[in-house]
Amino acid sequence: MAYRQGLDAETVLQAAIEMADLQGVEQLTLAALAAKLNVKTPSLYNHIKGFPDLRKQLSRRGLVLIKEAMVEAVIGKAEDDALLAAGFAYVMFARKQPGLYEAISSLPDYEDPELKEAGSQVVLFLLRILEPYGLSEEDALHVVRGFRSMVHGFASLEHRNGFRMELEKDESLRRLLQTYLRGLRIAVK
Amino acid sequence: MAYRQGLDAETVLQAAIEMADLQGVEQLTLAALAAKLNVKTPSLYNHIKGFPDLRKQLSRRGLVLIKEAMVEAVIGKAEDDALLAAGFAYVMFARKQPGLYEAISSLPDYEDPELKEAGSQVVLFLLRILEPYGLSEEDALHVVRGFRSMVHGFASLEHRNGFRMELEKDESLRRLLQTYLRGLRIAVK
DNA sequence: TTTACAAAACTAATATCATTAGTTATTATA
DNA sequence: TATAATAACTAATGATATTAGTTTTGTAAA
Numbered sequence: 001m002a003y004r005q006g007l008d009a010e011t012v013l014q015a016a017i018e019m020a021d022l023q024g025v026e027q028l029t030l031a032a033l034a035a036k037l038n039v040k041t042p043s044l045y046n047h048i049k050g051f052p053d054l055r056k057q058l059s060r061r062g063l064v065l066i067k068e069a070m071v072e073a074v075i076g077k078a079e080d081d082a083l084l085a086a087g088f089a090y091v092m093f094a095r096k097q098p099g100l101y102e103a104i105s106s107l108p109d110y111e112d113p114e115l116k117e118a119g120s121q122v123v124l125f126l127l128r129i130l131e132p133y134g135l136s137e138e139d140a141l142h143v144v145r146g147f148r149s150m151v152h153g154f155a156s157l158e159h160r161n162g163f164r165m166e167l168e169k170d171e172s173l174r175r176l177l178q179t180y181l182r183g184l185r186i187a188v189k
Numbered sequence: 190m191a192y193r194q195g196l197d198a199e200t201v202l203q204a205a206i207e208m209a210d211l212q213g214v215e216q217l218t219l220a221a222l223a224a225k226l227n228v229k230t231p232s233l234y235n236h237i238k239g240f241p242d243l244r245k246q247l248s249r250r251g252l253v254l255i256k257e258a259m260v261e262a263v264i265g266k267a268e269d270d271a272l273l274a275a276g277f278a279y280v281m282f283a284r285k286q287p288g289l290y291e292a293i294s295s296l297p298d299y300e301d302p303e304l305k306e307a308g309s310q311v312v313l314f315l316l317r318i319l320e321p322y323g324l325s326e327e328d329a330l331h332v333v334r335g336f337r338s339m340v341h342g343f344a345s346l347e348h349r350n351g352f353r354m355e356l357e358k359d360e361s362l363r364r365l366l367q368t369y370l371r372g373l374r375i376a377v378k
Numbered sequence: 379t380t381t382a383c384a385a386a387a388c389t390a391a392t393a394t395c396a397t398t399a400g401t402t403a404t405t406a407t408a
Numbered sequence: 409t410a411t412a413a414t415a416a417c418t419a420a421t422g423a424t425a426t427t428a429g430t431t432t433t434g435t436a437a438a
Contacts, residue, residue: 004414030396110351150339153339153343
């Protein structure tokens, strides 16, 4: 009805994030998104390149935010404390923004330069936390892979209700990370 | 053209698996599947309930097969050796049948009874391997969650090219599992 | 052997998507 | 004030899954 709704790219992205978080990234369609924004579907094309592009933007935003959450969480912490905090921050993010997290983990094409860059930031952050451990570069990279596998696997399984037993989930995560870190200490020292 | 193509539910499922493994589960559509089977799309409905049902069947078959792969891998092995072998079998399965693995990890609804059952079989299998460790039931369940997180996370990241550094992937997986198992030994003994 | 029925394929139609082309109204700028 | 850029629109297209109804085929009963 009203021309000039006042939309811009960021507003569209925010609405998409909200919709993904609330109803799952599968339910995110341009049709539903346009309706939410009181606009006809084709109007969205003034602000996004298309559906795949929107999905990519979600992934990128998710990667940036999850890294920021980890950075915030490790303030004033080092070594095992920092890794534990970073791991919990990662999983908490997935809980709080499930749609955005789904967007990260169901990536369109990871070859995209912007996504590559955002992913690298996560890796570089973890490498910095590992510095005090005095690992070789190769060793540190293996640890980063291990850490990412643990937290992503945990968040992913939790998100799809993969943990159905009556058992405290935070405790499972704490034990997973601490058991790994304990093993790491022995390997090192 | 020819009536009576000789299709049945299993043939349709196999073709779907093949298509998912070859081109990714995103590319799996009823239209493409019907074309591959030399049949019109609506004909598929004689053998499947619909698209969501087909996806569910893929997930279930994947869960069954990945559990069988782990069972086969641990023959003649126990404790750490068995867990390591099971973990590698899990990841190898994801590499060999990427579409089927995607189907497992992008599950539609995990609340479905058949999927629940298939998932439980995986958990029960892991619990049996953990028996010799003499853990309490609660401890064992935490370990199962940890193990599943590690291998699923690793397979998932690897599948989407999440590991971009020049670094042997099998070695990363071996270190991840062994580091965790080492930590577990200390916690226990 | 013939007939009847169930099942597997079909055609046709609908609804929901994303996307593109072309149009109109609004805002900003020259 | 006039012009240009832009954000909305309508209309149309092609792909998708799904349903309804039809035709053909295979099988089992009479």
